[in-house]
Amino acid sequence: MSDKLEERSGMDYLQTLPRRWITLYIPMLVFLVVLLFPFYWMAMTAFKPNEELVSRATNPFWIVSPTLAHFEKLLFRTDYPQWMWNTIVVSVVSTFASLAASVLAAYAIERLRFRGAKQTGLAIFLAYLVPPSILFIPLAAIVVQLGLFDTRWALILTYPTFLIPFCTWLLMGYFRSIPFELEECALIDGATRWQILVKIILPLAVPGLISAGIFAFTLSWNEFIYALTFVSSSETKTVPVGVVTELVEGDVYHWGSLMAGALLGSLPVAVLYSFFVEYYVSGMTGAVKE
Amino acid sequence: MSVSRFFDNRNTLGALFLLPAAALLLVFLTYPLGLGTWLGFTNAKIGRAGEWIGLENFQFLFGDAVARLSLFNTLFYTLVASVFKFVLGLWLALLLNKSLPFKAVLRAVVLLPFIVPTALSALAFWWLYDAQFSVLSWTLAKMGLIDSYINFLGDPWLARLSTIAANIWRGVPFVAITLLAGLQTISPSLYEAAALDGATEWQKFWHVTLPMLTPIIAVVMTFSVLFTFTDFQLIYVLTRGGPLNATHLMATLSFQRAILGGALGEGAALATAMVPFLLAAITFSYFGLQRRAWQQGGADK
Numbered sequence: 001m002s003d004k005l006e007e008r009s010g011m012d013y014l015q016t017l018p019r020r021w022i023t024l025y026i027p028m029l030v031f032l033v034v035l036l037f038p039f040y041w042m043a044m045t046a047f048k049p050n051e052e053l054v055s056r057a058t059n060p061f062w063i064v065s066p067t068l069a070h071f072e073k074l075l076f077r078t079d080y081p082q083w084m085w086n087t088i089v090v091s092v093v094s095t096f097a098s099l100a101a102s103v104l105a106a107y108a109i110e111r112l113r114f115r116g117a118k119q120t121g122l123a124i125f126l127a128y129l130v131p132p133s134i135l136f137i138p139l140a141a142i143v144v145q146l147g148l149f150d151t152r153w154a155l156i157l158t159y160p161t162f163l164i165p166f167c168t169w170l171l172m173g174y175f176r177s178i179p180f181e182l183e184e185c186a187l188i189d190g191a192t193r194w195q196i197l198v199k200i201i202l203p204l205a206v207p208g209l210i211s212a213g214i215f216a217f218t219l220s221w222n223e224f225i226y227a228l229t230f231v232s233s234s235e236t237k238t239v240p241v242g243v244v245t246e247l248v249e250g251d252v253y254h255w256g257s258l259m260a261g262a263l264l265g266s267l268p269v270a271v272l273y274s275f276f277v278e279y280y281v282s283g284m285t286g287a288v289k290e
Numbered sequence: 291m292s293v294s295r296f297f298d299n300r301n302t303l304g305a306l307f308l309l310p311a312a313a314l315l316l317v318f319l320t321y322p323l324g325l326g327t328w329l330g331f332t333n334a335k336i337g338r339a340g341e342w343i344g345l346e347n348f349q350f351l352f353g354d355a356v357a358r359l360s361l362f363n364t365l366f367y368t369l370v371a372s373v374f375k376f377v378l379g380l381w382l383a384l385l386l387n388k389s390l391p392f393k394a395v396l397r398a399v400v401l402l403p404f405i406v407p408t409a410l411s412a413l414a415f416w417w418l419y420d421a422q423f424s425v426l427s428w429t430l431a432k433m434g435l436i437d438s439y440i441n442f443l444g445d446p447w448l449a450r451l452s453t454i455a456a457n458i459w460r461g462v463p464f465v466a467i468t469l470l471a472g473l474q475t476i477s478p479s480l481y482e483a484a485a486l487d488g489a490t491e492w493q494k495f496w497h498v499t500l501p502m503l504t505p506i507i508a509v510v511m512t513f514s515v516l517f518t519f520t521d522f523q524l525i526y527v528l529t530r531g532g533p534l535n536a537t538h539l540m541a542t543l544s545f546q547r548a549i550l551g552g553a554l555g556e557g558a559a560l561a562t563a564m565v566p567f568l569l570a571a572i573t574f575s576y577f578g579l580q581r582r583a584w585q586q587g588g589a590d591k
Binding site for chain 1: 301310312320326329388394398407409410411414422423428521548549562564568
């Protein structure tokens with residue numbers, strides 16, 4: 001890829017510097033400022049004392065006397081740590097469960113070529129397109145019937161409905177790129193399909209597994225409508241739902257602690273993302289491309 | 291036939307491997323999809339099984355001003371947001387495809403709005419749109435452009451546009467990064483050939499970039515339309531459908547009717563009414579893909 005980029009930039013010397021500023025640097029700067037400003041504002045608000053938040057006199061873009069009061073309130077006087085724990089448990093369990101189910105399904109569809117494999121692959125893709133906003137009402141009824149309402153299990157069992165189709169679809173693409181010959185050699189040497197999957201395919205598909213895992217984890221961490229509908233008591237809520245529903249008390253908005261909650265809740269996915277940017281991007285584009 | 295050989299049979303093993311995924315999807319996806327459609331034709335309430343009432347829910351919703359408004363809002367929201375997401379996303383992708391300092395960092399940072407939980411970034415927008423303490427109003431007032439603070443979420447049309455702006459902010463990175471991946475697959479030799487023929491920058495964009503990008507644009511925009519049409523979180527956090535139901539989308543209204551109001555049947559009917567639109571979007575994508583096959587010399591499917 002770097003080759004291609006160098007070739008592309010090869011003709012850029014034809015552009016004069018002022019022109020580059022107008023057509024490239026300034027628009028890019030505007031995009032950056034707009035895209036990042038809400039995060040800057042989140043952080044500013046989270047560390048700002050209340051008097052400064054409601055003052056129109058001081059410059060709102062800076063903090064005169066930073067405070068940790070909002071974080072203190074969040075961590076010690078709300079259920080925030082519990083929401084964090086719930087989100088971690090739900091995201092980790094549903095991600096790993098979905099990944100395991102998806103590896104098996106993708107291998108079966110892509111490599112075992114059983115009767116109806118093609119149709120199954122298509123069905124998986126269609127399942128990927130079903131949006132949660134048309135499923136949450138009947139799912140709520142099912143969750144209640146199964147006695148799972150207001151438990152973490154309600155979320156752990158329903159998140160795979162969007163994770164499995166996504167992961168399977170992505171992994172199918174990865175498995176397709178692994179040469180058949182490797183498998184044939186192993187078959188001739190007497191390996192079983194299970195051995196082939198564990199010892200040959202999976203080690204080769206590690207980048208795909210990471211992509212799918214990272215993306216699935218982010219999707220479950222960010223999930224909102226199921227968590228809002230299937231859980232009602234504060235101790236079972238996830239971070240996004242807890243912050244939105246529990247921290248807003250009446251008409252007085254505690255912007256400081258709200259933004260502190262938003263910041264802390266965004267941090268884990270942002271950090272994870274920063275370590276695996278390439279995997280994340282290839283997961284996102286791979287899932288759209290096929 | 292030994293046991294291990296039995297398990298090596300394609301069909302047996304295929305079924306076995308597919309079992310966990312299929313079981314979960316059948317119970318929690320296929321069944322609710324059917325149940326949801328059925329509920330739409332019943333008068334089910336929370337805690338009470340419904341009876342079949344035919345098209346009554348749909349007839350009621352059709353006559354209901356709020357439901358009709360929510361349909362209008364959803365279409366308006368989807369149309370305006372998608373157009374802006376496409377134009378701005380394509381523009382950003384083209385910028386990122388040029389040689390820039392700190393390119394990798396820029397690309398990573400740009401995607402942040404898409405990574406972070408929407409409900410939480412929506413809270414930041416809620417604060418930015420605050421009627422009394424909005425920093426946007428503060429800045430405009432300091433610049434002398436406005437006299438009184440803007441009531442971003444208090445006026446119907448302003449609220450519509452404000453929520454759309456937040457949606458665009460969240461969606462542009464997704465469109466930009468996926469289109470960037472498409473741009474990087476276009477061979478530079480095409481641009482060189484165009485340059486030799488004396489093509490201007492604009493002609494290169496119009497006659498090389500855009501046609502080569504069409505297939506991926508079709509897919510990306512289908513996904514984008516799908517997400518936007520079924521959006522829930524942004525509206526729920528920013529306005530809960532207000533003021534005067536001006537920002538209610540079909541998804542938020544169905545949540546309000548079914549979960550908060552207890553009218554499961556009516557809510558399910560509203561959700562079911564979204565399906566034809568989604569199918570239209572998917573069909574659109576399908577034809578986009580077909581065009582790709584044709585462009586790359588493949589046979590029509």
